[in-house]
Amino acid sequence: MWFQLASCLVRRQLVVSSAKPIYIRSQLFATSRLALNVSATSTVQSASHQSVSSSPISPKAQPPLPPPPPSSSAPRPQRKRGLFFRLLGIIVKYAFIPVFGVSTGYYLTFYVRSSNDPVKIADDPDTEDAVGDTRVVYDPVIDAHIDSLPLVKELRADPDFIELRPHGSYPHHLRENSLTAGVLAGPGMVEVPPILFSNLKTHELIAVIKIGEKLCGHEGVVHGGFLATLLDEGLCRCGFPTLPHKVGVTATLSVDYRAPTQPDDYYVLRAKVTKSQGRKVWVKGHIETVPSWGKAPKILVESEVLCVEPKWAASLPNIGQV
Template sequence: MAGLLSRSLLRAGTSIAPKQASTLLRGSIRAQNLPRRIYAQASLKSYSRNFTTPPWKQQYRTHTYDSGDGNPPVKIQIHEPPSFFKRALHFTGRVLGGIFIVTFGSVIALVIYEPDMIVTTEAVRMAMHPEEGISDDRTLEIEAYIQNHPIVQKFRDDPSLIETRPHLDIPTLLRPNVLTAGVLTGPDRIAVPPLVFTDGEGKKLFAILHVGEQLCGLPGVIHGGLLATLMDETLARCCFPALPNKIAMTANLDINYRAPCKANQFVVIKAETTKVEGRKAWVSGRLESLPLPGAEGDGKLLLEASALMIEPKNIGTLMREVPNKDSMAASPRAAIEGA
């Protein structure tokens, strides 16, 4: 019925006496000379329109008019737009809801596609497969052996040493492009990321890791080229803090193999920076088998190496142009690939 009344009559409804309002209503209806079924159709259209209108927009003020003469009261609903306060409140709710949905969706995406970025439990991160984010029983056994070894406990008790896991600092998306953190990792290879202890000044470094049977050159014997790769990376990482831009490339690497390195064993690499001149650093190191718990002395010497590391002249400018400099510098191979 409200759709058939003039706007002026509806707005004036609150100031018109009930009897006068009833007279005006009946006069308006008779003047339009419309049958009752048209009023019913109009009411049905109004109902369907209101049914599809959002609930917060369906705001009406109901006016009741008594026509007298025993007739039932006439009720008229006048649509009123929501107030500024309600509009502002609904807008704020939608904005906050959108922010919540985007944030929640981002967290779900990280859980699915980048689990390493949100895992905070250090024990879980260290035993995690770098590429697939999973750990089998053998990998967990290797990790537990390293974590509980007396030599590791000895390094942890030394206040001058800092415990790190450099391969875990490399972003997940970059690990497949880093040889020792990507292709060479996994069960029966380098099962867990090397556990590294360094003095933070570029003078000495210790790395403990396990080498599996898929890294062999001959059956049961680790490939000499793999051992050279491990020594190259470890010696370079040892001297990084002593150089101006904390990065260098290998200029020379000399290796003397002293004994075969058997597969499926734990090894320890000991490195020491012997000399630093500007952008140059000389480093020496040893690769030994990790002694059994309770054994006295060092493990068996497997090879000795010395290297000359040189920081490129333009590396400072390059490192300033590359975003996330710290994560790129976590691995010497990653930095060299970027250079």
């Protein structure tokens, strides 16, 4: 019995001693496996946390964007111009353009001025109408027609009448701001400055004027305001020589229209002083058709003006006065 008990104890001890390393190894394997699982889990969690913090939209990685297509408007590499073309560009920019601009401006200025300026003609002993170096021609056709009128020839032959063209003596800087001498002067309007004949003895004035087709009110009828302007200037100029300082302004103007005035024709303005008293002068006048042989002129517009010399008349410019 004791022998059996001892042998059983020995076998059990052997079994326990032989199984203990196996158990210990199994515990170590389980422990190391658990450590590996914990390490792997912490690594995944840290990676997920970094991905979430860097990409707020989705923790998944976004696929790379495709490259943009090649653009047709991409700047091409510029080639440097040669020395010849660079010199040519400098010459055009700094020499040709300024010279062209200055020459064009000078030509236009000269052309505009020459088209409005009179042309002096020399004495012609064979021409009975020649009046010396002061004779000027503004338009050869119009001036030739005025020279051929019997009235003009008669007035030039009368020594009591003085011939003048006041608008022609206006300086350029004043002519540009003058209504009849500048604004309304030109083709189709007042084509040439009116020719005036003044008689200082009888205080009478006669003017010949060509009225163009661009001064109409109604179609085919000269504007009444333009005729009133002609009468205002003509009658006042007739009364200026009787004033102390030979200059005045319009105080009253009355106009009576008798008949329509046709454009693109020649007309005569007649004015005469009726009364003069100190700084005041009264003048009557009218515009009529050009008289011809065997045909009396027709009165188209009549007018009367009161011209007054202001107290500050001495400061007024005396331009083109009789």
